[in-house]
Amino acid sequence: MSKFNAAIPRRVYYSDQVTDPERCPECGKPLERDHQTYLLEIRNVAGDIESFLTSIAAGAFCASCPVVVLARDKVESIVQHAGERFLPGKQRLEFVVLGLVDLDAIPPEKRDISLGDDDNPIPLVRFLPDLAHHPPKRSGPNIPKHKKRKGWV
């Protein structure tokens, strides 16, 4: 069972980005490790992308802030296993953890259907934007008017 509510959008940090991975990088309180389900995406140099779900205890959560600190070594080991299975080859893989999966949001009658099917979409709760890397503000006349976005990485 998971202790923290997966439905709350959180900011993600990696253990090697914070000075003390046992403490919240935003308020300094001790973090608590929890078992949760995540949606990850991996990509090889050829541009092949696979996404997959994993349930791991790699995240440490703050009881006060919407923050999770992921143990990078644990996530990388999952990425390596997934790569051997889904994108075999000797290439280096890039990965992104997209967010937590709120398993409680799946209606009971759909729990037998495989997650990610058309009639049972993955209840992904995407991470909040990084505080340190604000994207450039889009405003005024600099916006190209009919530009279309071509998906997400």
Ligand SMILES: [Zn+2]
């Ligand atoms: Zn905190």
